[in-house]
Amino acid sequence: VQQDLKGEKMMIRMVLEESKAFFCVDCGKCTAVCPMAEMYPEFSQEMSPRGIIRQALLSDNILQNDCLWYCPGCHAGTRICPEGVSCRDLVAGLRKLAMEKYPESQALVCTRCGALVTTRPVLGYIHNHLGEKQNTISCLCPFCKRQVYMERNTI
Ligand code: SF4
Numbered sequence: 001v002q003q004d005l006k007g008e009k010m011m012i013r014m015v016l017e018e019s020k021a022f023f024c025v026d027c028g029k030c031t032a033v034c035p036m037a038e039m040y041p042e043f044s045q046e047m048s049p050r051g052i053i054r055q056a057l058l059s060d061n062i063l064q065n066d067c068l069w070y071c072p073g074c075h076a077g078t079r080i081c082p083e084g085v086s087c088r089d090l091v092a093g094l095r096k097l098a099m100e101k102y103p104e105s106q107a108l109v110c111t112r113c114g115a116l117v118t119t120r121p122v123l124g125y126i127h128n129h130l131g132e133k134q135n136t137i138s139c140l141c142p143f144c145k146r147q148v149y150m151e152r153n154t155i
């Protein structure tokens with residue numbers, strides 16, 4: 001168990017390094033432009049990019065934190081950061097680790113290949129906005145959608 005925890009911490013550290021999260025100066029510019037504040041009525045500081053960065057740097061259980069699954073993966077926070085931190089890459093990297101370690105995470109994966117398609121909170125937001133059309137959303141990644149299309153249309 002100790003070994004597992006050590007490995008998990010090392011993997012998280014790599015994601016923090018790759019996304020440059022260690023350079024964050026806590027200015028809050030990413031949070032000011034993050035679309036999640038308008039997407040979710042339950043939006044909180046913990047869910048914000050700055051909040052996720054803080055928790056990733058300071059807490060031991062970021063991979064089990066539900067805040068990780070609300071981000072729709074835009075470029076706004078990354079573009080505006082004066083320190084070159086990518087909240088987008090940080091969230092994507094942490095989600096990848098969370099999916100490996102905790103299969104009961106909020107990830108929605110492609111039913112054919114297992115790639116991440118979206119997350120439960122993001123899909124909930126989409127459903128709220130699409131209303132009646134929600135049942136037409138399939139859980140296939142773009143690659144598998146193309147494969148299915150090719151299989152259907154190849155004689
Ligand atoms: S904009 Fe950059 S430096 Fe400022 S809080 Fe966000 S990640 Fe940190």
Ligand code: SF4
Binds near residue numbers: 049072074075076
């Ligand atoms: S990548 Fe995610 S956390 Fe960063 S600004 Fe966009 S929605 Fe917010």
